[in-house]
């Protein structure tokens with residue numbers, strides 16, 4: 001009897017808007033050879049409209065979005081995958097873990113000034129840089145009992161991706 005492929009947990013790249021989730025998430029998925037999903041593609045249109053108008057989302061707005069991301073993670077099962085998702089609050093991460101208990105979080109973290117500068121330079125994105133403050137207010141860092149790691153976001157995308165790879169459990 002031959003052993004099947006080793007189980008691979010889905011990785012959630014988390015952090016505030018502008019922390020580099022999409023940039024690093026895509027590179028990480030390429031390096032791991034697994035599918036990548038972009039959190040913004042799971043928002044109902046009303047959520048995009050609300051953020052575009054400069055208003056932060058609340059828990060009720062985020063509920064269907066987290067459910068859709070959780071469904072994607074659950075569908076991947078133990079075949080691996082990378083999904084970006086701000087996952088700012090502990091309860092949002094608990095929601096995702098309810099669908100996939102083995103999920104592993106990589107929190108892209110760095111100085112607010114660095115993130116603000118990257119957002120200011122970003123072109124053609126619906127998310128107004130002015131919402132960064134509300135994102136930082138909502139952010140609850142990973143608790144010690146949560147499977148995950150904090151990744152510093154100084155340096156270039158490749159360098160951050162190397163850090164992320166080194167922080168993975170296997």
Ligand SMILES: Nc1ncnc2c1ncn2[C@@H]1O[C@H](COP(=O)(O)OP(=O)(O)OP(=O)(O)O)[C@@H](O)[C@H]1O
Pocket residue numbers: 015016017018019020021022023024040084086118119121122123127153154155156157160
């Ligand atoms: N390491 C880096 N060095 C310089 N610029 C970067 C780096 N990582 C990302 N950027 C740039 O910073 C901006 C924000 O990055 P990105 O869109 O990946 O963040 P995000 O966390 O996915 O944001 P959002 O949640 O708003 O979608 C983009 O313009 C991106 O090209």
Ligand SMILES: O=C(O)[C@H](O)[C@@H](O)[C@H](O)[C@H](O)CO
Pocket residue numbers: 016017018039040056057062085086087088127135
């Ligand atoms: O939880 C949230 O407030 C949202 O997910 C935001 O983080 C945006 O989706 C994203 O940052 C813009 O791309």
